[in-house]
Amino acid sequence: MSTGSSAAAPNDLAAYWMPFTANRAFKAAPRMIARAKDMHYFTPEGRAVLDGVAGLWCCNAGHQRDEIVAAIQAQASELDFAPPFQFGHPKAFALATRIADLAPGDLDHVFFTNSGSEAVDTALKIALAFHNIRGEGARQRLIGRERGYHGVGFGGISVGGIVSNRKFFGGLLTGVDHLPHTYDRAHQGFSRGEPEWGAHLADELERIVALHDASTIAAVIIEPMAGSTGVLPPPKGYLQRLRAICDRHGILLIFDEVISGFGRLGFAFAAERYGVLPDMICFAKGVTSGTVPMGGVLVRKGLHDTFMRGPDHAIELFHGYTYSAHPLACAAGLATLDLYARENLFARALGLEDTFGDALQALADLPHVLDIRTIGLVAAIDLAPIEGSPGLRGFKAVDHAFHKADILLRATGDTLVATPPLIISQAQIGELAEKMAAVIRAVA
Numbered sequence: 001m002s003t004g005s006s007a008a009a010p011n012d013l014a015a016y017w018m019p020f021t022a023n024r025a026f027k028a029a030p031r032m033i034a035r036a037k038d039m040h041y042f043t044p045e046g047r048a049v050l051d052g053v054a055g056l057w058c059c060n061a062g063h064q065r066d067e068i069v070a071a072i073q074a075q076a077s078e079l080d081f082a083p084p085f086q087f088g089h090p091k092a093f094a095l096a097t098r099i100a101d102l103a104p105g106d107l108d109h110v111f112f113t114n115s116g117s118e119a120v121d122t123a124l125k126i127a128l129a130f131h132n133i134r135g136e137g138a139r140q141r142l143i144g145r146e147r148g149y150h151g152v153g154f155g156g157i158s159v160g161g162i163v164s165n166r167k168f169f170g171g172l173l174t175g176v177d178h179l180p181h182t183y184d185r186a187h188q189g190f191s192r193g194e195p196e197w198g199a200h201l202a203d204e205l206e207r208i209v210a211l212h213d214a215s216t217i218a219a220v221i222i223e224p225m226a227g228s229t230g231v232l233p234p235p236k237g238y239l240q241r242l243r244a245i246c247d248r249h250g251i252l253l254i255f256d257e258v259i260s261g262f263g264r265l266g267f268a269f270a271a272e273r274y275g276v277l278p279d280m281i282c283f284a285k286g287v288t289s290g291t292v293p294m295g296g297v298l299v300r301k302g303l304h305d306t307f308m309r310g311p312d313h314a315i316e317l318f319h320g321y322t323y324s325a326h327p328l329a330c331a332a333g334l335a336t337l338d339l340y341a342r343e344n345l346f347a348r349a350l351g352l353e354d355t356f357g358d359a360l361q362a363l364a365d366l367p368h369v370l371d372i373r374t375i376g377l378v379a380a381i382d383l384a385p386i387e388g389s390p391g392l393r394g395f396k397a398v399d400h401a402f403h404k405a406d407i408l409l410r411a412t413g414d415t416l417v418a419t420p421p422l423i424i425s426q427a428q429i430g431e432l433a434e435k436m437a438a439v440i441r442a443v444a
């Protein structure tokens, strides 16, 4: 058997400790993916599986798109690596400019990372350093939100609000507080788009300010739409209210748009959909349509310019990664943004929002469905947990989906999530909903 071909099924699964995976269950019945094209994955045996989640919320342009593949191939044969500290390569600057052009307002500068987790830690560090160099070094507190996911770095899990991601890892960052999450089934059940109820929850920030004093708070970080804990769209007016409170108290507002960026909600960034300008935006995933790891932080002009002082030869920010703005990632990013523009994929996603919402909300009467939330090309279906085994129904659903229903889905606990590539056709939306219905019936 050739070990070089991705289509060859490996015969030893032991060495690879898989991330965020039930390793023993997987290795007993692997869900193996060997190939992909457009809307589909293919198993090593060649069975087509509809990609219901854009890989992991990242392959927004679909899979193996010729233009992106060609750009990566060409880059690999031209420049493999260039040191990003004190040196640059042209595509890094070109891509930063393109991303800044897509972003709203004066989010004019881009600091590149390799992942969403690194983007989050970078944004938190920029926030702390910003206050420090302005002589407000007491502003060290970071405010996250319950049910927030900001990756797995120590900064990200500290401001994050997912219990299992935090409880095993010690004391985390000190000086962190959390806003309440914004979900309330009684007030928001079966919501499409932004729920009407919940804007007042932003006022909880005033309570936190009153407790700690604004002079100790550096930044608030939230996902405009919380994704990983089961899709919690922002209540109408919530983000505007949070922005106003941050402004009142000199607190920076960071949007973590690692999954909401690059078209998922029908716009380049959710900030645009909501007309709220944060001080920084964390991005990753969709920037290269998942083809090469890349993340980054968009930073507003005034914030960036505050760092541009001191002697010209002095480094302004002591932070960066060996692979920041890696040439392969930059080439992939440029080709991806070209493709998004040429196929108008963000507007396409917005245009499909109603069709997608109709198709998925129609599953409301299936067994054990407690709630369905749809927004952009995102859907979450809460299923009732199996008595005494929370998460088991969700796990079974994903497994059944892959092996029996030919669809790749994700579950967070007992919530099933669909976030297809933005190239999904109307017919494939119907197919996705039908397959999800079959899965829900199968785990009833």
Ligand SMILES: Cc1ncc(COP(=O)(O)O)c(C=O)c1O
Residues within 6 Å of the ligand: 114, 115, 116, 117, 118, 120, 149, 150, 151, 152, 223, 227, 228, 256, 257, 258, 259, 284, 285, 295
């Ligand atoms: C909102 C958000 N932030 C950060 C991350 C972490 O990104 P990565 O897995 O690339 O580190 C994710 C990943 O899903 C995410 O959804």
